[in-house]
Amino acid sequence: MANRYFTQDTFDFLTALAANNRREWFDEHKPDYEAMVRTPALNFISDISTDLAMISPHFLALPRKAGGALMRINRDIRFGRDKRPFKTNIGIQFRHETGKDVHAPGFYLHIEPGDCFVGAGLWRPDMHALGKIRDAIADKGNAWLAVRDDTVFSRTFALAGDSLTHAPRGYAKDHPMLTDLKRKDFLVLSPLTDAAVRAKGFYSNVVERFAQSAPFMGYLCKALELPF
Template identity: 30%
Template sequence: MDFKGFDKKSLTFLESIRQNNNKEWFEAHKKEYEEYILNPSRLFVEEMGEHLMALEPTLNFEPKINKSLFRIYRDTRRMGANKVPLKHRIGFVFWQGGGKRLQSSGFYMHFSPDELFVAVGVRWFEKPMLDAYREYIKNDENREKLKNILDKITADGYKVIDKGYKRLPRGFDSDMSNADLALYKGMATYKVLKPELICDGDKLIDNLYKIYEDMLVLQQFMYEVSLRVKEDID
């Protein structure tokens, strides 16, 4: 079965989750979740994944929860986590490499009633990836390469996630060219679109493919970083 897009009711359903965010409500509306969210999400992963393999043949994708799909339930056990039990946005990831799916460079997307968010890279670093990133950009040529990549991406109208640190880490100083690249807690580029785009399957796939193609150079850079992670992150 081909992916035709998400029903318009999918955005209405997610808004209903936001207004009725409790497990009892969700259990009573489980069939709607499967019809409007889960089933078309699986088809989307297959369709988008096949397209993305034209850009990166070694990409990983699988239309399963905790693979390319995310759980609808939040992990509320973590300190500081959002304690609302359900997510009102639906995310997808297509990742490259053998590490954790969110610590491997990848193509990401989520949609909610508010936005369609499209991104490439690693949105936040756990320590092994942070160490690998900093070690990689200690090299002057690699920092210059990354700076040129970000300049090109922003010139094309995309945004880069904000820096997360204020002080340069050990091994970097203000005299180094582009030393501020060491201040990032993640390295990713993104674009925000109107959520209604998800309702037209062909337009959604075409738009995402063009965006991911433009962002591919950062994807490839961050994949090179991931290959230098010293700790097994499977």
């Protein structure tokens, strides 16, 4: 069975949007966006809900045009210099049920020509959450290492995100876990080729990678005192 989600037309639309990132162009091509981006994304979100619940019942797969797992295509241009109105990627975040925004723990899928990947973890957690994770790593480093360095997991995912230059306040400069304690993001990424996104095995590929990241997500949730 062919991939019923993202096709070459999806990539062609995103490429064209990157070259014509204007409201007038987008409005003119809104039917293409609906057919090639939003509808297949919502289909994917709806279909994965059962498999995601088997990995963890506490992450939400909500197939809504707004307020669900599909991230809005409009960019927030209020505070930055970049005034391009639209994102040129598809972002899907299956957020923890307790989360209110993109900074919550979540499984993630990113589709962008030449830069597709599966992700898991937390991006820019607030200081309270960051402190809990750092304390967990500092106090029980062996448990963190067992998750981080697991053979299957580390073969598929790599830690990503930004880190502090110096040791965070309250932690020794010579702490054996300093490299991870300096992290400002606790997320992992697993790259996908554009061809893999278009392939008929795409769905099972994503589910398998989410499952492989489950121990990592479980560790973070336990540190944050959240159900997994």
